[in-house]
Amino acid sequence: DFRSTVSEVLENALKGRGTANFEFPLYTKDKRRVDVLLNATPRLDANGNVVGVIGVGQDITARKLFEEEKTRVAKELQTFIDTANAPIFGIDDKGLVNEWNNKAAEITGFSREQVIGRSLVKDFITEEYRVSVRDVLDKALKGVGTANFEFPLYTVDGQRVEV
Incomplete structure (x- = not known):
């Protein structure tokens, strides 16, 4: 009351x-x-x-x-990202990981907690792809999309996995 x-x-x-x-x-x-x-x-x-x-x-x-609807949609989108059957990751404008879904964790062995705040390109991309991945990510941050760009990530045990 x-x-x-x-x-x-x-x-x-x-x-x-x-x-x-x-x-x-x-x-x-x-x-x-x-x-x-x-x-x-x-x-x-x-x-x-x-x-x-x-x-x-x-x-x-x-x-x-409006705030309640926005919160509901945000939770729904987060659930979609978390449960997608494809690796989904996000970076901020400094290239630091700010999103890492369950599938990304499953295929790399790195948990969300292990990657958040770390440099995606420097810490998880194999050396021969760093320049091209950085270019694609820089374009994405400027609103320019790239379709179907595949590249290898390092797994927790140092292996390479294509994403």
Whole structure:
């Protein structure tokens, strides 16, 4: 029940302590939920005494629904990446691994934890492919795609595996 918490926010404002960005649900007469963002600020007289509270509530229902949908889609995509039957890896703009799915871990023997934050090209690509892989990755980071580029990765035991 948020009634007691909202009361506390308003009481704090009456004591001179404002509250910013407090979120809580309200329910309309027809039982529809409305998410509200509340800011409560003490209202002061000319002498600095608290004489009331200025409360501003904003309906953030649409934003909350969008955030929930975005979170749901992100989880769905992460599940797809994790369970894909192909190795999927990602790098940041410095070439450091920031994604390594289950299939990549399975075929290389390197767990996600072992590769995250390491240089993909320097640490996992065989030497004769480093320049070409770096070029493909640089293009990808600039939005230029490359289809069906195969290259070998090192496995945990130093073997080569084609991906």
